[in-house]
Amino acid sequence: MLFVTQSFESNCGRLLHPRQFIVGILAMLQSFKLFNNCNLVFSRSCSGYVSRTRYLMRLKEDDEACREALKFANVLLYHKLAPLLQKTRSGVCKVASFKTADLKQILEKVGKDKHFINESFLLGCTDKSEPQFSLEVGEVERSALEQECRGTFVDLRKAFFMITPSESALAAKGQALLRWHQTNGFCSATGQPTTRNQSGSFRVCQSSGITYYPKMSPVVIVLVSDGSRCLLARQAMFPPGMYSALSGFCDMGESVEEALHREVAEEVGLEVENLQYSGSQHWPFPQSSFMLACHATVNPNKTQVNIDKAELEDARWFTLEEITTALQNPPRNPREQPPVFWVPPSYAIANQLIREWANQQQLLRSTHRLK
Numbered sequence: 202m203l204f205v206t207q208s209f210e211s212n213c214g215r216l217l218h219p220r221q222f223i224v225g226i227l228a229m230l231q232s233f234k235l236f237n238n239c240n241l242v243f244s245r246s247c248s249g250y251v252s253r254t255r256y257l258m259r260l261k262e263d264d265e266a267c268r269e270a271l272k273f274a275n276v277l278l279y280h281k282l283a284p285l286l287q288k289t290r291s292g293v294c295k296v297a298s299f300k301t302a303d304l305k306q307i308l309e310k311v312g313k314d315k316h317f318i319n320e321s322f323l324l325g326c327t328d329k330s331e332p333q334f335s336l337e338v339g340e341v342e343r344s345a346l347e348q349e350c351r352g353t354f355v356d357l358r359k360a361f362f363m364i365t366p367s368e369s370a371l372a373a374k375g376q377a378l379l380r381w382h383q384t385n386g387f388c389s390a391t392g393q394p395t396t397r398n399q400s401g402s403f404r405v406c407q408s409s410g411i412t413y414y415p416k417m418s419p420v421v422i423v424l425v426s427d428g429s430r431c432l433l434a435r436q437a438m439f440p441p442g443m444y445s446a447l448s449g450f451c452d453m454g455e456s457v458e459e460a461l462h463r464e465v466a467e468e469v470g471l472e473v474e475n476l477q478y479s480g481s482q483h484w485p486f487p488q489s490s491f492m493l494a495c496h497a498t499v500n501p502n503k504t505q506v507n508i509d510k511a512e513l514e515d516a517r518w519f520t521l522e523e524i525t526t527a528l529q530n531p532p533r534n535p536r537e538q539p540p541v542f543w544v545p546p547s548y549a550i551a552n553q554l555i556r557e558w559a560n561q562q563q564l565l566r567s568t569h570r571l572k
């Protein structure tokens with residue numbers, strides 16, 4: 202729509218050929234129809250979304266409103282950054298969340314002041330506009346709390362294999378916010394302590410007046426294909442058998458494209474082309490990364506990898522059959538019983554890239570068979 206309007210505006214200055222004009226009008230009508238259809242779908246689904254967004258905006262900015270919201274909130278608990286998970290009756294794991302009033306009682310039972318709840322940080326709100334907060338309870342004895350809460354604190358990387366992708370995103374955001382506050386207690390200019398606002402959306406140094414906002418480091422991640430195989434790599438610190446797409450932090454001043462070309466050249470000595478954006482994701486490790494995911498190809502005659510052993514333990518080309526097997530058999534307990542080859546959990550954007558590649562390869566094969 203924007204494109205059509207712009208091209209009409211730019212054409213207004215000169216005389217249009219009648220056929221150009223009719224083609225333009227038809228294109229405009231067509232895009233109006235599309236636009237109106239989109240608008241209808243959007244307006245039906247977004248009214249709740251807009252009011253939730255405005256509500257959250259207010260809670261972030263207004264300390265008093267945020268304190269009020271915390272009185273009737275859902276709070277997620279973390280012990281030394283490990284989220285508390287609970288098992289439902291059907292045996293499914295979920296992120297545990299407690300109503301403020303219930304949590305106050307729990308805290309008192311394990312010897313913590315009920316006002317400790319005010320240390321929580323605003324995370325978001327549910328579809329029903331119930332505010333959600335996260336609270337670090339690392340000072341409390343872990344087993345006492347687990348017993349009282351009927352749950353278990355689980356390492357977040359392990360939790361990604363146990364909970365749904367949307368719960369993983371929530372648990373990841375909660376951990377990232379807690380970690381950011383833990384590591385930004387002092388102003389880097391004055392060395393003086395920083396203080397948080399009630400929601401935790403920023404910290405201020407009273408001495409210098411500098412405001413610090415939670416931040417993410419941009420990281421590129423790319424699935425390289427030679428047309429029939431894809432390239433995956435592993436770092437020595439990965440759990441045994443896990444391979445992932447190539448990734449790396451963006452350097453200062455770099456574009457996504459430049460960072461992708463550089464990382465692939467540095468890590469495996471290949472030159473990529475045909476970059477295609479796939480999606481993005483917040484990833485809580487090591488200190489909150491903003492993952493920008495792309496597909497890329499290499500010339501099928503230039504696939505010899507030259508691994509930078511300082512960064513990677515191994516990098517290999519995988520066939521569609523190997524990838525399909527790995528996607529169909531995600532390990533339940535990868536650190537204890539690692540399969541020979543497995544890929545990151547479905548929440549990780551690396552998994553999305555690998556799935557997209559496998560789907561595209563399957564499509565290519567079936568079109569080839571039909572010919």
Ligand SMILES: NC(=O)C1=CN([C@@H]2O[C@H](COP(=O)(O)OP(=O)(O)OC[C@H]3O[C@@H](n4cnc5c(N)ncnc54)[C@H](OP(=O)(O)O)[C@@H]3O)[C@@H](O)[C@H]2O)C=CC1
Nearest residue numbers: 418420445448449450484486487490492545549550551552
């Ligand atoms: N969600 C997903 O699907 C995936 C997420 N990732 C994430 O992407 C991140 C980056 O990928 P990775 O391949 O390791 O990156 P790099 O290839 O850039 O290598 C990491 C090394 O770069 C150095 N480095 C440079 N800039 C930074 C920075 N801003 N923060 C931290 N370290 C920096 C560090 O060196 P030194 O330690 O010597 O200081 C670090 O060990 C990983 O930490 C991982 O959490 C990776 C793959 C999949």
Ligand SMILES: [Mg+2]
Nearest residue numbers: 447448449512
């Ligand atoms: Mg890397």
